[in-house]
Amino acid sequence: MAKIKGTIIVDIERCKGCGVCVPSCPANVLALSHHVNGKGYNYSYMANPDACIGCASCAIMCPDSVITVYRQKFE
Amino acid sequence: MKKEVRLMKGNEVLAEAAIRCGADAYFGYPITPQSEVMETLMELQPWETTGMVVLQAESEVAAINMVYGAASTGKRVLTSSSSPGVSLMSEGFSYLAGAELPCVVINVTRGGPGLGTIQPSQSDYFQATKGGAHGDFHLITLAPSSVQEMHDFVFDAFELAFKYRNPVMILSDGVIGQMMEKVVLADQRPRRTEAEVIAAEKDWALTGKTADREEHVITSLELDPYAQERFNEKLIAKYNKVRENEVRYETYKTEDADYIIVAFGSAARICTMTVDMAREAGYKVGLIRPITLFPFPTKAIAEMAAKGAKGFLSAELNHGQMVEDVRLAVNGKAPVEHYGRSGGAVFSPDEVYNALLTKIIKK
Amino acid sequence: MAELEVQIKEENLVYRKSPLLTDKIMHYCPGCSHGTVHKLVAEVIDELGIQEKTIGVSPVGCSVFAYNYLHIDWSQAAHGRACAVATGIKRTNPDKMVFTYQGDGDLAAIGTAETIHACNRGENIAVIFINNAIYGMTGGQMAPTTLIGMKTATSPYGRDPKIHGFPYKIADIVSQLSGTCYVTRQSVHTPAAVRKTKAAIKKAFENAMAGKGLSFVEVVSTCNSGWKMSPVDANKWMEENLVPFYPLGDIKG
Known part of the structure; x- marks a missing residue:
């Protein structure tokens, strides 16, 4: 059976850690990291990467456009 | 044609x-x-x-x-x-x-x-x-x-x-x-x-951002005080250039004048007749009409004062505004007085003549 | 299936930052709705292929610096005057796509006259109105759109209509005017809402280019710093408090 899988790349240094991407994810993939970036923000990351479906909801919500989304279909 | x-x-x-x-x-x-x-x-x-x-x-x-x-x-x-x-x-x-x-x-x-x-x-x-x-x-x-x-x-x-x-x-x-x-x-x-606008104002005008140039932004906002100061200095340099190159004025019978009326716009038209009245009465009076008010013809007025003009009357349809610029130009070398009407009242040539007599010539 | 790894390559790309956005980091607070709406404007301009035709007018307020973030030509207007500035641009450049981007203080307080009359003349421009019910830039003072009871720096005990007057719905007012062709109220607090707002902005820009009259897109937004809550809580608070008073959806056209 085919499976669609996604992944995101967060531009960590541009992320302000606002967290609006976290509840927008229908697959509960995202969380704010315990680590901070150069500005001191707890940046967004994939806490549960296997669940990502590449829907781009997080990227659409991100006010700072720091999320790039990829998706691939595996047969 | x-x-x-x-x-x-x-x-x-x-x-x-x-x-x-x-x-x-x-x-x-x-x-x-x-x-x-x-x-x-x-x-x-x-x-x-x-x-x-x-x-x-x-x-x-x-x-x-x-x-x-x-x-x-x-x-x-x-x-x-x-x-x-x-x-x-x-x-x-x-x-x-x-x-x-x-x-x-x-x-x-x-x-x-x-x-x-x-x-x-x-x-x-x-x-x-x-x-x-x-x-x-x-x-x-x-x-x-x-x-x-x-x-x-x-x-x-x-x-x-x-x-x-x-x-x-x-x-x-x-x-x-x-x-x-x-x-x-x-x-x-x-x-x-x-095309002419794009060619002539290519450095700044908002003509649409094309691939061959950066976006243009028209703004007067600056958060950095030192950048704002630098910009202000640039403006002042521009105004100094204007002062240097764009002064315009007209004179009427000033060559031999002992007394100078300074007047602009409609007031200057009226004062032309005052000059003639004064000349008929034997007083050597002339008129300088600033055409550019900024830049003000400071140098021209200063030269008249330096050449020995005995007094200046700034005749304005107000209670004394341009007279401040005339005083700065004359810089204490001769008396400078103001005569004016205001509120919509317009002086006549003889009103200015009387003021010239009482405030300057016979003082 | 954990061994399946998505390859990072162009053919797998679903979403990336619009090329119309500059690389400058936005000065907005974390979670601010402005960033999201800026992004939508950039995407719409890119998708319509009108970068060379578009001139934006930024206001006074938090979004005064909108001109730093999009690769288009911008004019920055005096406080409240964006619609008049846009009128001047559009009337003398009828083939350009002209839009204003304004907050509630700019558009609905000091600029009410310019807004109403541009709408009433049916200027062929798009107006994007960010309504977060507060003055963000000056530090969280009361806006014309601040809700009754809402605490701000200048209504510290809550907005009391006896002292401060009432909030008003300017989108409803401009929808009554003959010159507006499209008036809508949207939000950007969920992915679905963001998609709808983008469609609204696109429609507004298309209307402006087609000469149909003025399109007015209100975006009910958050100001989490001004409201003194987290960005996620601000989205919730907005849905529970602002949206009932400023209901979402098309009002006209």
């Missing part, structure tokens, strides 16, 4: 000159005594001929900001109003100067302060020459004294506005705006094409 000559009202000729000099737009709001400017434009419908836009705004505040918008795109744009309306526009002057935008503003002055009167006055001299709003800036200010100059100065004002990227004011008054005189009209000049 034979020039077109007509008998026209000052306000009407402003409209005619705006069209003929190839202006792209006029935005205004009715106010006495200059309403004929927009009335004439609406009657002439230049959008059908040259393509010039004419729009009646909801207020002078809106009108000057429409000017700001159109000027942002490199268009030749003007507005006109009278004193209370010009006060409403003054915020816009500061933004236009701060964003270095060219435009032409006409003030057909009436008596103030407040709503004041609808009769002619020169009581907006300070506002027109000292910036007239917040921040370190100046308008370049031209003062016509005839209907012909109302026509000619529209052309000159646009030239100065684009040469220095600064708003230019034509400071007229209800006398010049309402009276009719013979005027020689210039031939119609074409409006600039889009």
Whole structure:
């Protein structure tokens, strides 16, 4: 059976850690990291990467456009 | 080619000159005594001929900001109003100067302060020459004294506005705006094409960001105080260049004069007769008429003082505004007095003559 | 299936930052709605292929610096005067796509006259109105759209209509005017809402280019710093409090 899988790349240094991407994810993939970036923000990351479906909801919500989304279909 | 000559009202000729000099737009709001400017434009419908836009705004505040918008795109744009309306526009002057935008503003002055009167006055001299709003800036200010100059100065004002990227004011008054005189009209000049605007104002005008250039931003905002200071210094350098290159004035019988009347606009016309009256009575009196109020003909007046003029009378339709610039120019070398009427009252040549006698000659 | 790894290559790309956005880091607070709406404007301009035709007018307020973030030509207007500035641009450049981007203080307080009259003249421009019911830039003072009871720096005990007057719905007012062709109220607090707002902005820009009159897109937004809550809580608070008073959806057209 085919499976669609996604992944995101967060531009960590541009992320302000606002967290609006976290509840927008229908697959509960995202969380704010315990680590901070150069500005001191707890940046967004994939806490549960296997669940990502590449829907781009997080990227659409991100006010700072720091999320790039990829998706691939595996047969 | 034979020039077109007509008998026209000052306000009407402003409209005619705006069209003929190839202006792209006029935005205004009715106010006495200059309403004929927009009335004439609406009657002439230049959008059908040259393509010039004419729009009646909801207020002078809106009108000057429409000017700001159109000027942002490199268009030749003007507005006109009278004193209370010009006060409403003054915020816009500061933004236009701060964003270095060219435009032409006409003030057909009436008596103030407040709503004041609808009769002619020169009581907006300070506002027109000292910036007239917040921040370190100046308008370049031209003062016509005839209907012909109302026509000619529209052309000159646009030239100065684009040469220095600064708003230019034509400071007229209800006398010049309402009276009719013979005027020689210039031939119609074409409006600039889009390609000409892009070529001429390629460094700053909002013509649409293309791949070959960075985006253009028209703004007067700066958060860094040192950058703002550097910008202000650049503006001041520009105004110094204006002071150096653009001073205009006219003299009447000043060569041998012991006493000098300084007057601009409609007041200067009246004072020409005062000079003749004084000459008939045996007094050597001359007149200097500043045509540019900013830059002020400081040097010319200083030279008259240095050559031994015994006294200066600044005759203005106000309670003493230009006299401050005359005093600065004379710098204590001779007495400088003011004579004026205000509130819409206009002095006669003999009133000025009497003032000259009592305040200067027989003092 | 954990061994399946998505390859990072162009053909797998679903979403990336619009090329119309500059690389400058936005000065907005974390979670601010402005960033999201800026992004939508950039995407719409890119998708319509109108970068060379578009001139934006930025206001006074937090979004005064909108001109730093999009690769288009911008004019920055005096406080409240964006619609007049846009009128001047559009009337003298009828082939350009002209839009204003304004907050509630700029558009609905100091600029009410310019807004109403541009709408009433039916200027062929698009107006994007960010309504977060507060003055963000000056430090969280009361806006004309601040709700009754809402605490701000200038209504510290809550907005009391006896002292401060009532909030008003300017989108409803401009929808009554003959010159507006499209008036809508949207939000950007969920992915679905963001998609709808983008469609609204696109429609507004298309209307402006087609000369149909003025399109007015209100975006009910958050100001989490001004409201003194987290960005996620602000989205919730907005849905529970602002949206009932400023209901979402098309009002006209």
